[in-house]
Amino acid sequence: MQKPKGAVGIVVLFALIAVVMAVVSVKMSPLDKSNAAFVVQEPYLRSSLPTSTSAAAFMMLRNDTGRDDRLVAVRSGLSGRVELHTHTQDANGVVRMGPIEGGVALPDGTTHAFKRGGDHLMFIGLDAPLSQGQMVQVTLVFEKAGEVEISVPVDLDR
Numbered sequence: 813m814q815k816p817k818g819a820v821g822i823v824v825l826f827a828l829i830a831v832v833m834a835v836v837s838v839k840m841s842p843l844d845k846s847n848a849a850f851v852v853q854e855p856y857l858r859s860s861l862p863t864s865t866s867a868a869a870f871m872m873l874r875n876d877t878g879r880d881d882r883l884v885a886v887r888s889g890l891s892g893r894v895e896l897h898t899h900t901q902d903a904n905g906v907v908r909m910g911p912i913e914g915g916v917a918l919p920d921g922t923t924h925a926f927k928r929g930g931d932h933l934m935f936i937g938l939d940a941p942l943s944q945g946q947m948v949q950v951t952l953v954f955e956k957a958g959e960v961e962i963s964v965p966v967d968l969d970r
């Protein structure tokens with residue numbers, strides 16, 4: 813029996829390309845010659861229904877800037893208001909989502925997961941319905957680094 817090594821190799825290669833393409837390294841300034849940056853991995857934005865007036869964005873956000881920072885606000889032309897949300901469970905076991913008070917701490921060298929059922933960016937009051945594959949410009953506002961622009965693709969299938 814001979815294993816189809818070639819086929820496996822190709823599958824692995826495609827998987828690597830998919831991951832690399834999803835990584836968006838965001839320099840804080842065009843003049844910044846160092847490798848200091850925020851790294852955004854696998855960002856996507858979705859709404860539960862095409863007619864929804866709100867949407868949520870998810871991503872892995874890594875701080876490689878060399879100093880501790882904090883994500884304090886988010887802005888986007890997609891909706892008038894964007895809030896940092898999390899899910900919490902009350903004493904009766906009911907899960908609710910609501911704003912994260914004081915923003916999201918992001919110590920240097922750490923990655924924060926914005927994921928389904930957990931922390932997320934909440935876009936409230938969409939001006940238009942989302943379309944699959946649409947790229948949405950989002951401004952992340954950090955306490956120290958200031959404003960960082962990222963692009964987040966709409967993926968309604970995730």
Ligand SMILES: [Cu+2]
Nearest residue numbers: 897909910934
């Ligand atoms: Cu929310």
